[in-house]
Amino acid sequence: MRAAILTTLREGRLTPRAVVDRALVQFERAAARLGTVRPALLFAERDRIARELRSFVDGRLAARLRAQPRGALRVGADAAPFGLLVRGRRGTYAVVLRRLPHGGSRLGILQRICAVQSAMKTPVDGVLIYDFSRGTTLRLHQTGAQRVDRYLRAS
Numbered sequence: 001m002r003a004a005i006l007t008t009l010r011e012g013r014l015t016p017r018a019v020v021d022r023a024l025v026q027f028e029r030a031a032a033r034l035g036t037v038r039p040a041l042l043f044a045e046r047d048r049i050a051r052e053l054r055s056f057v058d059g060r061l062a063a064r065l066r067a068q069p070r071g072a073l074r075v076g077a078d079a080a081p082f083g084l085l086v087r088g089r090r091g092t093y094a095v096v097l098r099r100l101p102h103g104g105s106r107l108g109i110l111q112r113i114c115a116v117q118s119a120m121k122t123p124v125d126g127v128l129i130y131d132f133s134r135g136t137t138l139r140l141h142q143t144g145a146q147r148v149d150r151y152l153r154a155s
Contacts, residue, residue: 061095099131
């Protein structure tokens with residue numbers, strides 16, 4: 001799903017049909033390489049992919065990405081280890097597109113993302129994490145920036 005979003009964004013065609021079609025073609029190729037897959041599982045996974053991608057494309061993050069065609073500074077491998085680097089209203093943000101697990105393992109993933117953010121050569125003002133399973137966007141600020149914002153509000 002992440003590859004389909006990044007490819008259609010790079011092409012400038014971030015529409016529900018383009019994203020879902022590209023993701024389903026990639027999924028069917030991967031399923032064909034595996035060999036025999038139970039049809040019920042195949043159709044359930046196809047429906048889940050289509051549902052989650054439509055939720056993403058109809059969401060606020062995708063709307064903002066479409067509204068700023070030149071807002072994406074880097075996409076895909078150029079933005080590694082993140083999916084995108086985008087220019088927002090309050091600075092530059094790294095974007096992570098993934099399905100976050102439920103429970104305690106979610107915290108470990110968020111901590112690893114924060115560690116990668118602080119070790120980046122290119123400074124970013126925060127990280128936007130889009131969770132496919134919930135259809136929500138989390139915003140992680142840079143730790144130093146949070147302290148500065150808190151002090152500015154207090155004064």
